[in-house]
Amino acid sequence: MKIYRVGGAVRDALLGLPVKDIDYLVLGSTPEQMVAAGFTPVGKDFPVFLHPKTQAEYALARTERKSAPGYHGFVFHCAPDVTIEQDLQRRDLTINAMAIAEDTGESDALNSVIIDPFGGQKDLAEKIFRHVSAAFSEDPVRILRVARFAARFNEFTVAPETIHLMRAMVTAGEVDALVPERVWQEIARGLMEAQPSRMMLVLRESGTLARIMPELDAIWDDSGSESELGMLQIVDNTAQRGLSLAVRWAALLSDLAGTANLAQQLCARLKVPTEVRDITLMALREQTQIELAITLTAEAIVQLFERCDAFRRPARFIEMLQAALCRQVTWPAPQLAYLEHALATAQAVPSGQIAQATAQLFPKQPQQIASAIAAARVDAIRYFTD
Numbered sequence: 001m002k003i004y005r006v007g008g009a010v011r012d013a014l015l016g017l018p019v020k021d022i023d024y025l026v027l028g029s030t031p032e033q034m035v036a037a038g039f040t041p042v043g044k045d046f047p048v049f050l051h052p053k054t055q056a057e058y059a060l061a062r063t064e065r066k067s068a069p070g071y072h073g074f075v076f077h078c079a080p081d082v083t084i085e086q087d088l089q090r091r092d093l094t095i096n097a098m099a100i101a102e103d104t105g106e107s108d109a110l111n112s113v114i115i116d117p118f119g120g121q122k123d124l125a126e127k128i129f130r131h132v133s134a135a136f137s138e139d140p141v142r143i144l145r146v147a148r149f150a151a152r153f154n155e156f157t158v159a160p161e162t163i164h165l166m167r168a169m170v171t172a173g174e175v176d177a178l179v180p181e182r183v184w185q186e187i188a189r190g191l192m193e194a195q196p197s198r199m200m201l202v203l204r205e206s207g208t209l210a211r212i213m214p215e216l217d218a219i220w221d222d223s224g225s226e227s228e229l230g231m232l233q234i235v236d237n238t239a240q241r242g243l244s245l246a247v248r249w250a251a252l253l254s255d256l257a258g259t260a261n262l263a264q265q266l267c268a269r270l271k272v273p274t275e276v277r278d279i280t281l282m283a284l285r286e287q288t289q290i291e292l293a294i295t296l297t298a299e300a301i302v303q304l305f306e307r308c309d310a311f312r313r314p315a316r317f318i319e320m321l322q323a324a325l326c327r328q329v330t331w332p333a334p335q336l337a338y339l340e341h342a343l344a345t346a347q348a349v350p351s352g353q354i355a356q357a358t359a360q361l362f363p364k365q366p367q368q369i370a371s372a373i374a375a376a377r378v379d380a381i382r383y384f385t386d
């Protein structure tokens, strides 16, 4: 039995980046032997085990063959005779297809012990994403992964032959077999990287965008016009500002503001989580009002709060404000502090006492309570809207 570090851990070490989680690969073992050694099996489809002490993931070396289209159609062959080269060959990119034996001494120079049958170090130095073998085309998730890595390693480019292969996969309908949850998972991860626009460019260039987000593909502007802040710049700004996933997703969809049903349709098809979807649709709906916040009357502001359930969900409301203001060049946008202050002021109104007093005055008219509270909130914020 021999153990290797593989994948992202090797790549990141060579790049001089901090290594977060280490993936281990085990050669010359069987599931029975792993269990006998105290490892816990995880995952039904994959021969992956958790280390008894460190809980790190150990995968048995395997080869795989495609049996059906899409992401589920794999059959794995995992046996003690699978070689390290065979295992590395089924990986997505050459920069992810390198290994280091675990018994490598601390003093050994990293590049002298690296197992790199597919030129990963060269591609790393040249900043190229290149597929390992033609088997790349057997898993459409790999397209999404390349796009996501482009957003993270933003100086890398995709090899022309890899783009070509990705286009062929799209044409063959491979991308259509992806389950929405998996698409969303990869998109969400890519949005949280440093430069999400680069993910979008890879998706567009490979033809994937037209399949998974046709609503955005249809309004894509290749002209790179500088006149207006483009979608790509807007979403990169949200990343630079360190904003949340919901805000970044809303920024990506901000060009759909005039056609909310398209945004809704896109969120539904990708099964976007409820919270992210609600923030997005609310931001699209309220964008114009919020951009004009400084000019709104106190009544209009309180109505905005009520429409957005801001009194019960203040944190979500603030996130939604950030999303609605994603096109603002100055950050933080002045409207943000203005509306936050207005909300705090309206929140400070003693709504419980007002409700009680109103109920005594109008015992048979409960609708009076809501309007009395609203009126008090309007009064409270009027002093700085006027």
Ligand code: ATP
Binding pocket: 006, 007, 008, 009, 023, 090, 091, 092, 093, 096, 097, 139, 141, 142, 145
């Ligand atoms: P990250 O830093 O995001 O964790 P990573 O490269 O470590 O990046 P993982 O998802 O942790 O990515 O996967 C570990 C390794 O497994 C990858 O480096 C790659 O070699 C391989 N791998 C993961 N998913 C796939 C896939 N869909 N197709 C081929 N190889 C894959």
Ligand code: MG
Binding pocket: 007, 008, 009, 021, 023
């Ligand atoms: Mg990893």
